[in-house]
Amino acid sequence: MERRAKRAGYLLLLPSVLLIGVLIVYPAVNTIYQSFFEIRTQTAALGPKFVGVKNYIRTFHDEHFWDTLWWTLIFTVVSVFIELLIGMGLALIMNKSIPGQGIIRTAILVPWAIPTVVSGIIWTQFFSQNGIVNYVLKVSNMIGESLNWLGNEWLAKLSILIADVWKNTPYMSLLLLSGLITISKDYYEAADLDGAGKWKKFTRITLPLIRSTMSVTILFRIISAMRVYDLIVAMTGGGPAGRTETVSMYAVNTYFTYGNTGYGATLSVLMLILSVGISLLFTNSLKLKGSV
Amino acid sequence: MKQKKIGKKIVCWLFVILFLFTMISPMLYMAFASFMTEGDLNHIPPKLIPSVWTLKNYVAAFAQQPLLKYVFNSFVITIIAMVICITAGCMASYALTRTNIRFKKLFLVFVLAISLLPTITLINPIFKMYSKFGLLNTHIGLALIISVLDLPMTIWFLTAALKGIPVSFEESAKLDGANLFQLFIYVIIPLLKASIFSISILVFIGAWNRFLLSQVLNQYEQYRTVVVGLTLYQTTHTIPFGVVAAAGMITVLPLMILVLLFQKNILGGIMEGGVKE
Amino acid sequence: MRTKSMIGMVLSTAMLATALGGYSLTAAAEGTETQVTINYYGRPDDNNVETTIVEAFEASHPEIHVNYVELPDSSNDRLMTINTVLQAGDSSIDVFAGDVVWPPIFASAGWVIPLDDYLEEGELDSYLEGPLSAFQILGNTYGLPFMADTGALYYRKDLLDKYGKEVPKTWAELIETANEIVEGEGDPNLRGFASYWKQNESLTSSMLEIYWEKGGQIIDENGECVIDQQLLEETLTDMKNMIDTGVAVDGIETFDTKAARDVVCAGNAVFARDWLSGYGPYNDSETSVVAGNMEIAPLPSYGCLGGWGVMVSAYSEHQEEAVEFAKFRANYESQMTAFELVDIKPTLKETYEDEEFLSQNPELPKYLPALEQSRPRPQSPFYAEISGVMQLEIHSVITGLGTAEESAAKIVQQVQQILM
Numbered sequence: 004m005e006r007r008a009k010r011a012g013y014l015l016l017l018p019s020v021l022l023i024g025v026l027i028v029y030p031a032v033n034t035i036y037q038s039f040f041e042i043r044t045q046t047a048a049l050g051p052k053f054v055g056v057k058n059y060i061r062t063f064h065d066e067h068f069w070d071t072l073w074w075t076l077i078f079t080v081v082s083v084f085i086e087l088l089i090g091m092g093l094a095l096i097m098n099k100s101i102p103g104q105g106i107i108r109t110a111i112l113v114p115w116a117i118p119t120v121v122s123g124i125i126w127t128q129f130f131s132q133n134g135i136v137n138y139v140l141k142v143s144n145m146i147g148e149s150l151n152w153l154g155n156e157w158l159a160k161l162s163i164l165i166a167d168v169w170k171n172t173p174y175m176s177l178l179l180l181s182g183l184i185t186i187s188k189d190y191y192e193a194a195d196l197d198g199a200g201k202w203k204k205f206t207r208i209t210l211p212l213i214r215s216t217m218s219v220t221i222l223f224r225i226i227s228a229m230r231v232y233d234l235i236v237a238m239t240g241g242g243p244a245g246r247t248e249t250v251s252m253y254a255v256n257t258y259f260t261y262g263n264t265g266y267g268a269t270l271s272v273l274m275l276i277l278s279v280g281i282s283l284l285f286t287n288s289l290k291l292k293g294s295v
Numbered sequence: 296m297k298q299k300k301i302g303k304k305i306v307c308w309l310f311v312i313l314f315l316f317t318m319i320s321p322m323l324y325m326a327f328a329s330f331m332t333e334g335d336l337n338h339i340p341p342k343l344i345p346s347v348w349t350l351k352n353y354v355a356a357f358a359q360q361p362l363l364k365y366v367f368n369s370f371v372i373t374i375i376a377m378v379i380c381i382t383a384g385c386m387a388s389y390a391l392t393r394t395n396i397r398f399k400k401l402f403l404v405f406v407l408a409i410s411l412l413p414t415i416t417l418i419n420p421i422f423k424m425y426s427k428f429g430l431l432n433t434h435i436g437l438a439l440i441i442s443v444l445d446l447p448m449t450i451w452f453l454t455a456a457l458k459g460i461p462v463s464f465e466e467s468a469k470l471d472g473a474n475l476f477q478l479f480i481y482v483i484i485p486l487l488k489a490s491i492f493s494i495s496i497l498v499f500i501g502a503w504n505r506f507l508l509s510q511v512l513n514q515y516e517q518y519r520t521v522v523v524g525l526t527l528y529q530t531t532h533t534i535p536f537g538v539v540a541a542a543g544m545i546t547v548l549p550l551m552i553l554v555l556l557f558q559k560n561i562l563g564g565i566m567e568g569g570v571k572e
Numbered sequence: 573m574r575t576k577s578m579i580g581m582v583l584s585t586a587m588l589a590t591a592l593g594g595y596s597l598t599a600a601a602e603g604t605e606t607q608v609t610i611n612y613y614g615r616p617d618d619n620n621v622e623t624t625i626v627e628a629f630e631a632s633h634p635e636i637h638v639n640y641v642e643l644p645d646s647s648n649d650r651l652m653t654i655n656t657v658l659q660a661g662d663s664s665i666d667v668f669a670g671d672v673v674w675p676p677i678f679a680s681a682g683w684v685i686p687l688d689d690y691l692e693e694g695e696l697d698s699y700l701e702g703p704l705s706a707f708q709i710l711g712n713t714y715g716l717p718f719m720a721d722t723g724a725l726y727y728r729k730d731l732l733d734k735y736g737k738e739v740p741k742t743w744a745e746l747i748e749t750a751n752e753i754v755e756g757e758g759d760p761n762l763r764g765f766a767s768y769w770k771q772n773e774s775l776t777s778s779m780l781e782i783y784w785e786k787g788g789q790i791i792d793e794n795g796e797c798v799i800d801q802q803l804l805e806e807t808l809t810d811m812k813n814m815i816d817t818g819v820a821v822d823g824i825e826t827f828d829t830k831a832a833r834d835v836v837c838a839g840n841a842v843f844a845r846d847w848l849s850g851y852g853p854y855n856d857s858e859t860s861v862v863a864g865n866m867e868i869a870p871l872p873s874y875g876c877l878g879g880w881g882v883m884v885s886a887y888s889e890h891q892e893e894a895v896e897f898a899k900f901r902a903n904y905e906s907q908m909t910a911f912e913l914v915d916i917k918p919t920l921k922e923t924y925e926d927e928e929f930l931s932q933n934p935e936l937p938k939y940l941p942a943l944e945q946s947r948p949r950p951q952s953p954f955y956a957e958i959s960g961v962m963q964l965e966i967h968s969v970i971t972g973l974g975t976a977e978e979s980a981a982k983i984v985q986q987v988q989q990i991l992m
């Protein structure tokens with residue numbers, strides 16, 4: 004019996020292993036390999052040149068890389084944190100049986116469903132000098148003159164955060180909701196009998212029971228946030244003065260616009276190492292040891 | 296006491312409504328913009344509601360690009376990707392939580408690590424590979440790579456969900472003589488309905504919105520997806536926002552209707568059923 | 573059971589989809605058996621311009637079928653796709669439309685073939701020198717230009733006439749005239765100068781145009797860095813001053829083409845720096861308040877050469893046919909078609925001398941002065957990276973995040989490193 008279960012287990016795992024192995028592992032190995040070479044479009048006729056760790060050493064001195072990295076990390080932490088708070092609130096609301104529940108849930112998914120191409124254009128319009136946000140703020144007398152949302156470093160960062168939180172909170176709330184649903188009502192009923200208040204119920208029942216779902220959600224959201232690209236390109240193009248440029252934008256530019264494949268691969272490998280580090284932190288906190 | 300409670304509730308509700316409105320406002324703007332004339336769209340100060348309603352943008356949206364074909368392509372590719380991803384994901388998560396194969400933790404971490412590779416690094420190798428095997432400009436080719444991108448998240452998520460479901464259900468089914476396949480279809484999947492639904496929606500929308508890979512792998516018009524098609528409305532430095540808004544509306548509305556229908560069917564039911572012991 | 577029917581539905585849809593997806597290239601992409609099919613990665617099909625030209629070609633060349641693949645308008649997006657295909661050495665691209673700044677990169681990568689062997693004596697003379705020079709590297713011609721573009725100065729004729737001012741010949745004059753008119757008009761919304769100084773390629777172009785007036789160069793014939801740091805610093809200071817003194821429209825450092833054009837069309841700018849394609853929108857009576865009053869002139873000193881041309885891939889398996897199409901795409905008929913359908917300015921000398929053509933399109937000669945006074949951007953294979961560095965530093969100065977002195981120094985240092 005046991006051996007059959009084992010074999011069945013491996014068989015079940017096979018499709019995933021195949022898919023990931025062929026389509027992701029191969030490019031990954033390829034990229035790591037390339038990061039040790041100097042491969043540039045401009046010298047493509049000469050072929051790749053082995054340079055060992057030269058590319059990696061270059062990143063140490065690459066001010067732009069560290070600037071973009073720092074901003075990427077801050078952006079990730081802040082946006083995920085805000086999305087977690089709001090997402091949790093929304094999930095709690097969506098969990099209740101209220102009239103119009105279906106419409107509320109659909110409405111909450113709207114930001115996620117609009118293609119980034121379009122929402123990028125919309126948010127650029129909203130925050131532009133003569134855009135809707137300035138218009139509304141002026142009309143309601145909150146500001147006298149138009150704010151330079153996309154030209155001022157901090158306002159630009161804020162506007163990107165707002166757009167990103169808007170776009171991704173639905174993702175968070177949906178995943179958290181599915182975790183909430185699996186919590187049996189009995190726990191809450193028992194707590195009510197004991198006279199527990201809302202906050203206590205939340206912290207003592209809800210939070211512990213959705214811990215694994217929440218951790219996975221946060222983890223993947225962090226990874227996604229670190230890769231943000233389309234939205235920022237559409238809104239600020241990395242400006243002002245490259246202050247809102249993220250590591251992935253720098254990598255894309257290096258790969259395609261500057262034609263420096265070798266260095267682009269190096270940047271990607273570094274991003275990979277960083278993401279792995281963060282994930283390991285989470286894996287430990289999930290305490291997989293006992294449960295899998 | 297009661298008044299205080301009602302007052303609090305109303306304030307709470309106002310917040311919620313205000314918040315929901317903010318969530319929808321960009322879409323509202325897009326909706327209105329799709330009916331605006333160019334003069335209105337370029338107007339300074341910006342106009343929120345069209346002064347003249349026009350259908351020109353919708354006509355242009357269909358005339359300038361084969362929008363329906365793009366939507367069809369996106370649907371086909373996304374559904375294939377979703378099916379592959381969820382199926383492989385369910386199977387894998389079951390194997391990871393209910394069987395005693397070795398290297399479970401290693402597999403999970405490996406799957407995660409490998410998924411952290413930035414998508415841009417996939418473009419060149421996958422292009423070369425697909426070119427060799429004739430998978431460029433097909434539905435199945437793009438669907439395969441897209442499905443793999445969300446596979447790690449799916450596996451992790453379903454694994455976490457399955458862990459939270461007590462084994463007792465399956466034990467009783469096994470006692471009744473169910474084999475693995477029946478176990479899967481009749482016990483596991485119904486229990487995981489909420490999670491599968493949530494992750495399906497996310498995989499669906501994620502696949503729908505994939506840009507870089509769709510642009511590079513499916514370059515020919517017959518196989519182009521809608522997100523790439525949307526970028527083709529731009530001409531000589533300017534974006535005809537009205538037309539793009541109209542095309543955007545056409546893209547988003549079917550998605551919304553789908554979600555509205557599905558969520559009622561599945562999520563609604565689970566509330567009553569629950570995972571009662 | 574409901575779940576079962578749902579699974580069934582999804583599975584059958586998936587199977588149907590897979591069956592459909594199993595189809596490879598359909599007939600539209602392939603030709604018939606005796607035809608040669610070539611893939612043309614062209615510009616956006618605005619007003620069906622590309623498909624019209626393709627059809628005309630196929631009519632006169634029945635043995636060649638052209639599969640037209642549309643790419644987005646953004647130069648960087650196109651570069652990404654074309655780059656990926658050529659880097660893989662893939663033969664899916666035969667002929668493609670390229671930005672005027674690409675030839676140095678593609679030529680040094682060996683991804684495009686020189687067309688000289690396929691051209692007859694004197695055939696190249698029919699093209700305007702400026703646009704053609706961008707495609708000529710080390711004596712070889714790697715592409716044929718079919719769209720002429722340059723940075724140009726736009727001005728409000730009515731306002732200049734009202735104050736008896738001449739079209740400015742220097743940037744200093746421009747600022748002076750602008751200030752005088754703005755003060756005289758007393759309109760709080762009116763500004764002296766509008767353009768788009770968002771952090772992208774156009775920003776580098778704008779900076780170069782001012783830098784060139786001062787006599788500065790970026791690279792010499794050997795591809796080495798010859799930036800005059802002092803002049804560069806002055807240029808950056810000038811640009812910052814335009815913003816600080818209010819000559820430049822508010823928010824110019826965040827503007828893309830559309831935002832800047834909106835300002836001009838609302839009648840809020842005396843001067844504007846824009847590509848040639850701005851002339852149409854500025855004078856479109858339906859959307860512009862100042863239609864009929866915006867005229868065009870060359871920029872003080874030089875404008876940045878822009879535009880597009882057609883190039884042939886070195887990996888193409890049908891090079892002869894591809895060159896046939898390339899020549900057709902850049903010939904007289906095609907350029908006339910493009911001009912009529914989408915107002916793309918031609919690159920052939922005869923179009924600007926043909927009496928009949930001019931009588932039907934009287935505004936055409938207006939573009940010539942600007943085109944004749946245009947200069948290509950530094951022709952280095954590393955231009956993209958150089959421009960990237962410059963964009964960042966220029967933007968840093970004009971948004972006040974850095975000083976002109978620091979940024980000029982950084983630019984010189986980084987460009988030297990790139991060109992090392």
